[in-house]
Amino acid sequence: MRGGKGMNRRRVLRALAGGGLALAVAPAVMLGSRPAFAGLDITQFNAWIQGVREEAATRGVSSATLDEAFKGVAFNYDVIALDQKQPESTITFVDYLARVVNDKRVAAGRDLYRQNLALLTRIGTLYGVQPRFIVALWGIESNFGAQQGDYRIVEALATLAYEGRRAEFFRKELINALEILEHHDVSAGNMLGSWAGAMGQCQFMPSSYLRFAVDADGDGKRDIWNSTADVFGSIANYLAGNDWKPDQTWGREVKLPAHLDSNLISLDIQKPLEEWKKLGLRRVDGGDLPVVHKLDASLVRPDDTTGPAYLVYGNYKAIMKWNRSTYFATAVGTLADRIEQG
Template sequence: MHLCAIIFYMNRFVRTTLSALSLAAFVAPAALAQDLPPKLDPVEFNSCLNELRGTSAFKAITPATFTRFTDALAPDPSVLVLLNRQPEFTMPVWDYMAVLVDDERVAAGRAGFAKWNETLQQIEQQTGVAANVIVGVWGVESNFGQNLGGRPLVQSLATLSCFGRRQAYFRGEFAAALRILQEGHIVPEKLSGSWAGAFGQTQFMPSTFFRSAVDFDGDGRRDIVDSVPDALASTAKFLQNAGYRRGEPWGFEVRLPTGFDTSSAGRKNKQPISNWRAAGLTLADGSPLPNSVPSAGLLIPARGGPAFLVGRNFDALFSYNASENYGLAIAHLSDLVAKSGEGTDFVTPWPTDDPGLSRAQNRELQIQLLARGHDIGSADGMIGAKTREAIKAEQQRLGHKVDGRGGQKLLRVLEQGGERR
């Protein structure tokens, strides 16, 4: 999501694909008091649908298809709450990376890579997109198919086509969703996903489906929901269309020389590797910069933290979700999936004395909060409104900064008895 360097939880929507269901699965946006679903007039809704059926956006949709999927349709007011919600909680990059690239996801990614290796190698041969990068997208987008979203796309997109902001955009996606059903690529009961219309194992918007979806398993359908080969090949096709270059890495972590002027930093400000080498940059372990990318931009997500030289393939990852943090999560996960060993940290630590929590640690934090009587539901790792209110209560009791953020410091204190110190 991104708004470029800081991710807002579920509020990113009008983009090429709608991601971070894997993130939303454990970091839920706070429910605000004013976030009550509006009352939507069903008569107005039906009138809107009747008008849409005759517009040019729906010219490819037969009357029978339109009638079948809209006749008994009711609007879903809750999607307008999500459409209009303003993010009230921002996530530092070290929290974002800790929860999206943790030991659990790396292990699941390696298992998926091994299970689907033959398919992945075929896809890489055909598209040039590295197999581990495809797995990285799969892991970040839906936690390897585990978090697909459960909202019926037709209902969500029909509602957004008739009420709220950006109706023209959503009408195009609504028409594309109906076309997917009309052509039989996805069965109706499986066409569900995020509130704004992204679906499948790597979260395509319906219009993106028609640009990039691939029938890789040869059954005549482009099924990115139930067919892992179709989903992975479609992801590779998207990245190929975005300019992914065969044989090049996304980039690499680097070490900056002491006193280096970072005014030239920026993903778009690409320079030949020879220039960066002449400026004194090395790989993070001190070895010379390789010539594996012809040019790269200097990415510094947080001042004083890890720095990276990123090439054209990082830009392709960025185009998937218009977020540098998102691209870095995929890049880092893909590297770890392709390697052996433990640990998920970069060589240079993040500039914080209170690192973020993994999903397992989020669950442990919730267990500690439940043990202290906080009514937060179950310890499911979803850091939503109730969990953040409980965190604030404990922070206030302990004399910590009251911001609702659960980090390593708070978890350690609670595990050690939770006494003020």
């Protein structure tokens, strides 16, 4: 995918948010205070909440659910501070990969893969998704469930929607969250996640939850906070719902010839592996590409003009639908490969 420094920076921010690194690299943010954000009047917040209640009621959300959801909810200045202070990071892909796919996470992923092999095999077979990718997404999104976030989702989404810069998006996600509560899969007090509204061990936004969360353990609830089976099933269902191919991998790192046309580095361009071979691309060890596999591939370079390059397949694009960052998608594929090698 091509793009200048602005595009590169936005891609880094999405990758950091999805890869659990935002807190690790963010500059210090003064939380717990009540800063005066320019032009922001919160005196109408409660009246605005009443309008949300009325809209949710038209979608079938009961008064009892709404009372529970909004009990104690207030405008959360910390959420806006975090949203406005996202790091203008210039971290390189190599640095990002070293942080996200480090030896500690790889070792933990291999152990958890072995511990949950029977469950992963069942779910992988059911949805047509290789288990190593389920574990890799789990690891990068929440460090295998250890870092889910502790913000009340309803309060975070209400704050972001009221603040207004992305009002339509966050209001829709807030209504979706209220519908989830109406289904009684989780209580309002236990509906926790990131300040941006991503929930549970797979960090689904409420809209993704409604589309892809599943009850894989059969207890009648889609619990992506506490049920490992539901987390695995929901991740697999998401990938399966976005054209995942169980007989393909995600891609591979490659060596580029010295004079390759840089315009070919784009997810929008696909060529058979045989054509990439003729253009001079090789495995990183110098060997030939596996042209026996009749796959179309795109060439990506996460840092645009420097750093490693990768030939990627359709499954890479499925991961990109989860998080539209080449940093993130390449890290998921790399972690999946390293887990399998253990």
